[in-house]
Amino acid sequence: MDNKFDVIVIGGGHAGVEAACSSARTGSKTALITHKVDKIGEMSCNPAIGGLGKGHLVKEIDALDGIMAKATDRSCIQFRMLNSSRGAAVRGPRAQTDRILYKNAINQLVSEQKNLQIIEGSVEDLIVLNKKVNGVILGDNKKISSKSVVLTTGTFLQGLIRIGSEKQEAGRVGDKASIKLAKRLKDLKFSIGRLKTGTPPRLLKKTINFNDLNEQQPDKKLVPFSFINRDIHIPQISCFITHTNKNTHEIIAQNLNLSPMYSGEIQSMGARYCPSIEDKIHKFKSKSSHQIFLEPEGLDSDLIYPNGISSSLPTEIQEQFVRTIKGLESVIITQPAYAIEYDFVDPQELTHSLETKKIKNLFFAGQINGTTGYEEAASQGIIAGINASLKTTSNKEFIIPRSSGYIGVLIDDLVTKGTKEPYRMFTSRSEYRLLLRADNADLRLTPLGIDIGCVDIDRQRQFEKKSKRIKEGFRLVKNHKFSPDALLKKGIKINKDGKKRNIIDLLSFSNITTPKLKKILPELSGLEDDVIEQIEIEAKYAGYLDRQRMDIQDFEKEENLKIPKSTNYKLVGSLSNEMVEKLSKIKPPTLGAASRISGVTPAATIALLRYIKKNKNKKAA
Amino acid sequence: MKASKETIFALATQRGKSGIAVFRISGKGSHTIIKSISSKKKFKTNFATLNNLLDGKGVIDQTLTTFFKSPKSYTGEDMVEISCHGSISVINKITKTLLKKQIRLAEPGEFTKRALINDKLSVIEAETINDLVNAETENQRKTAISNLSGNLDKLVNEISNKQKKLLADIEAIIDFADEDLPKEIYKNIKEQNKNIYKQIENIIERSALSRQIHDGFTITIIGKPNTGKSSFINYINNKEVSIVTNIPGTTTDLVSSSLDIQGDKYTFIDTAGIRKYKNLIEKIGIERSLESAEKSDLNIVFLKNNEKKNYSKIKSKIFVKSKYDTNKKKISGVHSISSVSGYGIEPLIKTISSKLKKKPISGPVFSRERHMESLKKSLLLLKSLDLKEIDIAAENVRRSIMYIDGINQKFDIEKILDIIFSDFCIGK
Numbered sequence A: 001m002d003n004k005f006d007v008i009v010i011g012g013g014h015a016g017v018e019a020a021c022s023s024a025r026t027g028s029k030t031a032l033i034t035h036k037v038d039k040i041g042e043m044s045c046n047p048a049i050g051g052l053g054k055g056h057l058v059k060e061i062d063a064l065d066g067i068m069a070k071a072t073d074r075s076c077i078q079f080r081m082l083n084s085s086r087g088a089a090v091r092g093p094r095a096q097t098d099r100i101l102y103k104n105a106i107n108q109l110v111s112e113q114k115n116l117q118i119i120e121g122s123v124e125d126l127i128v129l130n131k132k133v134n135g136v137i138l139g140d141n142k143k144i145s146s147k148s149v150v151l152t153t154g155t156f157l158q159g160l161i162r163i164g165s166e167k168q169e170a171g172r173v174g175d176k177a178s179i180k181l182a183k184r185l186k187d188l189k190f191s192i193g194r195l196k197t198g199t200p201p202r203l204l205k206k207t208i209n210f211n212d213l214n215e216q217q218p219d220k221k222l223v224p225f226s227f228i229n230r231d232i233h234i235p236q237i238s239c240f241i242t243h244t245n246k247n248t249h250e251i252i253a254q255n256l257n258l259s260p261m262y263s264g265e266i267q268s269m270g271a272r273y274c275p276s277i278e279d280k281i282h283k284f285k286s287k288s289s290h291q292i293f294l295e296p297e298g299l300d301s302d303l304i305y306p307n308g309i310s311s312s313l314p315t316e317i318q319e320q321f322v323r324t325i326k327g328l329e330s331v332i333i334t335q336p337a338y339a340i341e342y343d344f345v346d347p348q349e350l351t352h353s354l355e356t357k358k359i360k361n362l363f364f365a366g367q368i369n370g371t372t373g374y375e376e377a378a379s380q381g382i383i384a385g386i387n388a389s390l391k392t393t394s395n396k397e398f399i400i401p402r403s404s405g406y407i408g409v410l411i412d413d414l415v416t417k418g419t420k421e422p423y424r425m426f427t428s429r430s431e432y433r434l435l436l437r438a439d440n441a442d443l444r445l446t447p448l449g450i451d452i453g454c455v456d457i458d459r460q461r462q463f464e465k466k467s468k469r470i471k472e473g474f475r476l477v478k479n480h481k482f483s484p485d486a487l488l489k490k491g492i493k494i495n496k497d498g499k500k501r502n503i504i505d506l507l508s509f510s511n512i513t514t515p516k517l518k519k520i521l522p523e524l525s526g527l528e529d530d531v532i533e534q535i536e537i538e539a540k541y542a543g544y545l546d547r548q549r550m551d552i553q554d555f556e557k558e559e560n561l562k563i564p565k566s567t568n569y570k571l572v573g574s575l576s577n578e579m580v581e582k583l584s585k586i587k588p589p590t591l592g593a594a595s596r597i598s599g600v601t602p603a604a605t606i607a608l609l610r611y612i613k614k615n616k617n618k619k620a621a
Numbered sequence B: 001m002k003a004s005k006e007t008i009f010a011l012a013t014q015r016g017k018s019g020i021a022v023f024r025i026s027g028k029g030s031h032t033i034i035k036s037i038s039s040k041k042k043f044k045t046n047f048a049t050l051n052n053l054l055d056g057k058g059v060i061d062q063t064l065t066t067f068f069k070s071p072k073s074y075t076g077e078d079m080v081e082i083s084c085h086g087s088i089s090v091i092n093k094i095t096k097t098l099l100k101k102q103i104r105l106a107e108p109g110e111f112t113k114r115a116l117i118n119d120k121l122s123v124i125e126a127e128t129i130n131d132l133v134n135a136e137t138e139n140q141r142k143t144a145i146s147n148l149s150g151n152l153d154k155l156v157n158e159i160s161n162k163q164k165k166l167l168a169d170i171e172a173i174i175d176f177a178d179e180d181l182p183k184e185i186y187k188n189i190k191e192q193n194k195n196i197y198k199q200i201e202n203i204i205e206r207s208a209l210s211r212q213i214h215d216g217f218t219i220t221i222i223g224k225p226n227t228g229k230s231s232f233i234n235y236i237n238n239k240e241v242s243i244v245t246n247i248p249g250t251t252t253d254l255v256s257s258s259l260d261i262q263g264d265k266y267t268f269i270d271t272a273g274i275r276k277y278k279n280l281i282e283k284i285g286i287e288r289s290l291e292s293a294e295k296s297d298l299n300i301v302f303l304k305n306n307e308k309k310n311y312s313k314i315k316s317k318i319f320v321k322s323k324y325d326t327n328k329k330k331i332s333g334v335h336s337i338s339s340v341s342g343y344g345i346e347p348l349i350k351t352i353s354s355k356l357k358k359k360p361i362s363g364p365v366f367s368r369e370r371h372m373e374s375l376k377k378s379l380l381l382l383k384s385l386d387l388k389e390i391d392i393a394a395e396n397v398r399r400s401i402m403y404i405d406g407i408n409q410k411f412d413i414e415k416i417l418d419i420i421f422s423d424f425c426i427g428k
């Protein structure tokens, strides 16, 4: 085994594998060190990838040539496009995945990756010299050196599992926690907080009666997650829906005090959008029933994942309340639900490249930064991997602006605002939602990826062809204009205002569709579906997209106003002590980032702007 | 606590002979500087202390001096207020003495600017202070004061919070498409939206009315030459009409003159003046007067005899016949006045103001163009809300919030998420 690398990635979870692969793709000799090789790509919780907001992230990871989308396409057992009846900007592709197939796919993709070695072991310490990381020390005291290190240890730092009053140190069920490493981070003076999450029980499929339950079928049209795939070839199966009822609620309400969350034992913050069943019943008393999705864990799996009833009640109580639910009357729980508490590092400790401000060449990605979800973890992984690699050879940084991608929104939110609860992506977090769509993730980000060197040559070629097709398609539809009279001859009626319109203008009329327009511009038939799709979306959102593009110009103005790292905020004047402290800690790289920090008022932003400009002039003089 | 480089001072009262004058000093050095020219060396904050100001040779004046400690002061900085005697010589001497110290005269509006920067004032409040300083009439002053007490801030926040709840509901439909959201959510959204835009409409209407408080009413005076128009204007400008006061600083060039009548501003435009004093050809003069008549809130038509029908095209009007002192014949529907004896003038003015004055306006109003623009843009977006296209609806509501929030602050998505999570049981 080598003991010298450019980049070491610690942790083989969703952040870790993307980080390791992207670092290797960007050209660095990379090691992925993780506890158990056979757990690489393990889905700790829900066997599903994508959804609203999260689906966007998966597409963006793919646009940068990441592996998550490819693995999803190879394991998707139920595809659904959420919000399919709504506008393209808010559609979210979601896959129910086969846990085993997913893990296998990830393993295969990781092992095929050039420049990447996998090492089984537990990292117990970081080698830090002069505030710069130089490598890691394993459990057996072996030292491995590297120029950069990416830490992606998920829920493992001081992980503590709770079921009722029982507690157990663990990173997730069946895996030991990382205690020493957590302590080391504290010693390095990172600001550390505690969060909690939970998972529902697993149910034995053959003990469930599906007969009277509502079936949720897969979509007819399967859309692959990866831009390089044309199809999904896995058989598609259904999920089922059932509901809690009065009896369920009664049992839970009566035993609330046995849940460590309510007995006051757990104080750490859980995510509000991912409440335990205890929370749902306690906080929304007026709701008499809650929906539960019964999701298969795989094509051949004998387990069912009951999405909607995560809990930390004692096992017996879980059994009692589950059996009040329709279809689950005689169900057997194979693994009880549990809550887990873990350490996370305040992401305000990081720069936009995910490097820590305290220790050079050390990067953090994934749940360690206070996020939750595979997609959120993988998004940070790919960015941290690229930057860890860049750091070894140049002083370039790879940062996706908020105006270009959800990944940019995610990281910018984390490093400028921090987080108090596990952070999850939503489409509403993006102020440019109409422009940042799942369908155009490659058009937005692949060029950036090609520039920085993290995109394989095959994908690059394929992308260049597609983007050429799209350019030509747009040229075609913009250049040909038709008067109302000309349209009428082909049976298309619009107001006779004498105005000549191009295809995009025409498509924005609700009664005009692409097939109709093929009559007046037969060349349209020659365009491929992905080109037509982009044209139709542009037409549908016409004025709105232009307005958002204008907003982006404004945004970029503020983003282009860099705040020098050396800025002494005490000298800015007219800032309160609290504000000075905040700004000195976060060191926002731009005026825009400064204005997004919570508590920074418009007046303070103006003062800062004045100060930067004044200093610039001084320097210039 | 607040860092401010320079210490500034200004006379806060009008220069000129008056009983007392007030100096304000603000900035880091304010306390030490005032102590260095005081007989007293200790000051309790927020208490007026009897104190002699000294200039090295002796006592300048006996004053009441109040120290304020940052951030509890108007500007948010350390401040001192000195009430001294109002004579010009005292004022000059204090100014001179201060200028020898590390301190400079404040620029116009600088105290308010500092207050704004130190977050002691919202943008609306700062604008209101400007309005207050520039208030010409009693009613303008009253509006400004009521806005300063935070009424507008409250109103903007109220609308903005309602809009945020509306957006939260729409975003919940988008981002939680898979959850069992309440069935009534669409109906609720429509109701909320209607509620909000009705409120905004109402405010716009009310504000437009009260705009006249701000801009006042315009009254055009028309009539044949020599019917006594200029004399009438002259009379109300110069003679004592008890309910009329001059507004200092407004030009009374006989073309237009502004008067404060019972607290409101009235601007009289004398079309005769246009012709006579601007030396324009008669025709243009007449065209101008018609144009002016068209735009004004009310027209006063001076009659020679009984040529009412000549003016049938003029919309809102009152007929007047002047020179009552020489010809006591009254015509029905025509006000008789005399600019010599003053006969009928006060009743005429009362008629004018009762014609123009609308019902008293209740509730806070927006008086600035910037605010009105924001309200109107926001209204337009909300009124055209279409939930069938939910993504575009969300975009429109978002933008409508930006307009309202832009009146005072910034848009923050975290607030929307907070609302979603507290209102809906979401998550699996």
Ligand SMILES: Cc1cc2nc3c(=O)[nH]c(=O)nc-3n(C[C@H](O)[C@H](O)[C@H](O)COP(=O)(O)OP(=O)(O)OC[C@H]3O[C@@H](n4cnc5c(N)ncnc54)[C@H](O)[C@@H]3O)c2cc1C
Pocket: A010, A011, A012, A013, A014, A015, A016, A033, A034, A035, A036, A039, A040, A042, A043, A044, A045, A046, A121, A122, A123, A124, A152, A153, A154, A155, A156, A157, A171, A172, A175, A178, A181, A197, A198, A199, A274, A338, A339, A340, A365, A366, A367, A368, A371, A372, A373, A374, A377, A378
């Ligand atoms: C119980 C539970 C419930 C969850 N519930 C939800 C949910 O409801 N919704 C949701 O969106 N997400 C949920 N998640 C979160 C989701 O699983 C994570 O967000 C995601 O897996 C995080 O990815 P990661 O790469 O950061 O970490 P992980 O996937 O946790 O991977 C961490 C990896 O690091 C390795 N490692 C740790 N320490 C060391 C060390 N010292 N040396 C070597 N290797 C190390 C581990 O072995 C592991 O392979 C849940 C997770 C858990 C555990």
Ligand SMILES: Nc1nc2c(ncn2[C@@H]2O[C@H](COP(=O)(O)OP(=O)(O)O)[C@@H](O)[C@H]2O)c(=O)[nH]1
Pocket: B223, B224, B225, B226, B227, B228, B229, B230, B231, B232, B272, B302, B322, B323, B324, B325, B326, B337, B338, B339, B340, B341
């Ligand atoms: N006796 C008397 N003379 C008046 C009165 N008003 C105006 N006049 C005279 O009428 C003439 C024309 O007045 P003026 O105000 O210039 O009329 P205008 O052309 O309508 O503006 C002047 O000689 C005035 O002195 C009035 O109320 N009584």
